[in-house]
Amino acid sequence: MAYMIVDLHISADEFQRWYQGGPQVVSAVARDGRRVQFPARSLQPFVQRTGVHGTFAIYFDQNNKLQRVERLG
Numbered sequence: 001m002a003y004m005i006v007d008l009h010i011s012a013d014e015f016q017r018w019y020q021g022g023p024q025v026v027s028a029v030a031r032d033g034r035r036v037q038f039p040a041r042s043l044q045p046f047v048q049r050t051g052v053h054g055t056f057a058i059y060f061d062q063n064n065k066l067q068r069v070e071r072l073g
Helices: 012-018 040-046
Strands: 002-011 025-029 035-039 051-060 066-071
Touching (some): 002 012, 002 025, 012 040, 012 051, 035 066, 040 051
Antiparallel strands (some): 002 051, 025 035, 051 066
């Protein structure tokens, strides 16, 4: 399974906008320079009072379909 490592720093206000009708896709640059887009809802388990912050592994199948998101740090 392919994966990308991304560092995310999304404020609570920004994340809340995604759930109030704003764009519902997170777009980030992986550590290796590739751009990745995935549904904001996949980060829901990682939302804290201050938003979503940390390093994440984004896993995809051979068809580039999101499989899971894991928090690394």
